[in-house]
Amino acid sequence: MKYSASKENHLKSIFHLQHEQGLVTTNALAAALQTRPASVTDMLKKLKEQKLLHYERYKGFRLNNEGRKAAVQVIRKHRLWEYFLVKKLQFGWDEVHEIAEEMEHISSKELVDRLDAFLGYPATDPHGDPIPDSMGRFSQQKQLGLSGVPLNKPVRVSGIAQQTTEMLELLQYHHIHLGTRLEVKKKFPFDDSLEVKIGNRPPVAISAQVAKNILVKEEEK
Amino acid sequence: MKYSASKENHLKSIFHLQHEQGLVTTNALAAALQTRPASVTDMLKKLKEQKLLHYERYKGFRLNNEGRKAAVQVIRKHRLWEYFLVKKLQFGWDEVHEIAEEMEHISSKELVDRLDAFLGYPATDPHGDPIPDSMGRFSQQKQLGLSGVPLNKPVRVSGIAQQTTEMLELLQYHHIHLGTRLEVKKKFPFDDSLEVKIGNRPPVAISAQVAKNILVKEEEK
DNA sequence: AATAAAATTTAGACAAATCTAAAATTAAAA
DNA sequence: TTTTAATTTTAGATTTGTCTAAATTTTATT
Known part of the structure; x- marks a missing residue:
């Protein structure tokens, strides 16, 4: 169709x-x-x-089922092209939406599947939103805010909720990117701030305000 | 516009x-x-x-001038996307036209120029047709059939005229691709066949029928 | 529950791109 | 050079996606 x-x-x-x-x-x-x-x-x-x-x-x-299937294919195309634009053509994450709005309507299914392979089957787009696979399945794990993660559970950054420039700058400073491994080592009930281990670095403090915007998934083995 | x-x-x-x-x-x-x-x-x-x-x-x-400019930009997009599809997504040269017919209408100029850079500023598309640059200029050298090339002049394959599967198979066998360096070492007036050096290999015989379908350009230094 | 407000749908219009059938113009043939 | 044939244009219709303004239905308020 x-x-x-x-x-x-x-x-x-x-x-x-x-x-x-x-x-x-x-x-x-x-x-x-x-x-x-x-x-x-x-x-x-x-x-x-x-x-x-x-x-x-x-x-x-x-x-209905048909409609959902069609919608998911469009979303798949949109997110794969966004990934392509950022990772291959060096666009900024905030410049790609409009272009992808056009590219998502290219119809060839073969094209999309080959693009997916070329990009290495990415799990999320540059905004951290999941990319459904060729069958329309979304990776089942869902994102949760860093605030809600149990202590010492290894997780991986899968998205940023509020993508302001200031926010991005702060994350940049802490070396937090899509895919970065994190572990919450301590929670301070006073202000809900967290102490977070970022990759192999010594733990740093992250405010509750920032933490709730860092979306993560359980680390896959 | x-x-x-x-x-x-x-x-x-x-x-x-x-x-x-x-x-x-x-x-x-x-x-x-x-x-x-x-x-x-x-x-x-x-x-x-x-x-x-x-x-x-x-x-x-x-x-008129405006119209020509607009047309050339569309052609540029079409040929760059064809190149992308063949060289990056591994499509066959004969599968890409229809898809490129859709992609050529994506409007972002920035996208096209970045794509061009990503692809390494290719001079011709997979069919050997020239790709105009960002300013709409076509590379000035024009293609000529291998039959018409002077002896010992180094040339580079820039296109294949008759793209039948059989033809492509034969060229494949002789290691002749887009961009391959050739030199005509001898011409046999009897049947107009040629002896051609392909890259650094020992010269082989190429029939007139094949030769006139191999399009080449003078080697740039 | 009656009435006012908000949400939704219908009716009718319009722009873009296409079509068919008929009319106008140009080119070719007798 | 008439007449015939081919090409091109016009006139009017159709499809898709959109709109405004008015009518309808649902929801909220007194």
């Missing part, structure tokens, strides 16, 4: 919204796509026609 | 046709684009409106 760029955009946004909301509303989708509620309604009819989602008028909507 | 995919396709095809024809005709363009003459006329009006070509009704048309 091949869908228009506009349909792919709708599917993708619905997918993201329904993770937060369950049932998605017309207004929410219109806001996410920077379009008008009336336009969303028009598109919903077409997507329902093509059996990509459940939708009853005035009642909200959510993707 | 940014143009729709359809407009870019029209500009690109006109560019190619006017190299062969000078003035381009409505029917010729319709055939090249697999569309209808009436549709071409419609588009011509729009492109003239945007001052991308000279056009008088019933009289034919050709790109």
Whole structure:
């Protein structure tokens, strides 16, 4: 199945919204796509026609299996191209979104799978969001904030929630990057700050505010 | 300036046709684009409106400077992506055209220039067609058939005219690829076959039929 | 529960790109 | 040089995706 760029955009946004909301509303989708509620309604009819989602008028909507599959393929493409742009073409992590918005609509499945191989099957994009595999499966482990990690459990940085320049600068200073191994050695209940071992360095203090923005996954063996 | 995919396709095809024809005709363009003459006329009006070509009704048309510039940028993108697909993603030379037809419409100029750098500023695409540089300039040397090359002049393979599988297989056997250095050591007027030194190997015989399909350029120092 | 507000959908319009069928123009043949 | 044939253009329709304004339905408030 091949869908228009506009349909792919709708599917993708619905997918993201329904993770937060369950049932998605017309207004929410219109806001996410920077379009008008009336336009969303028009598109919903077409997507329902093509059996990509459940939708009853005035009642909200959510993707069915077909729709979810299509959405995930678009997300896969988007994230792989972002990874390519940053890792191979040296773009900054904050410059790639718009370009990837265009590239995600290139249709060849073969292309995407070869790109995946060329990049070494990356698990997350440059923002730390997981890249689904060729079958549409997301790596099952989920990200959690560093704040919620048990003491002495080895974890790996898999994403940064609030990507401000200041935040990035601070992380840079502490040598914390995507993929960096961390261990929480101590928690201070007074201000919820943490003492964290970063790679093999001596432990340093990390504020609660920063910690909750560092997303990690359990270390795979 | 940014143009729709359809407009870019029209500009690109006109560019190619006017190299062969000078003035381009409505029917010729319709055939090249697999569309209808009436549709071409419609588009011509729009492109003239945007001052991308000279056009008088019933009289034919050709790109002006603006139009040529736009067309060349599309061609540049197409050929760079083809090169990427073959050299980095291991596609066969005969599998990449359709995909590149889609990728050539990605708009970011920055992307194209970085891709160019990433690929090492290749001079020709996998079919041997020249890749214009960032300013839209084509490398000036032109390709000639191996048959027409003077004795003992070092040349480099820059393209293959008739890309049949059989032809490619034969070239593979002789270790002749894009970029291979060749020297014609002897010509046999009887059958117009050549004795050719390939890289540093001992010379081998190449038939006239094959030779005229091997496109080369004078070796740059 | 009645009414006001918010959300959603419909109706009708528009732009882009295409098409078919008919008309206009140019080129070729008798 | 007429007449015929081929090419090109126009006129009007269609599809996709969008919009505004008005109507409908749901939700929230008094």
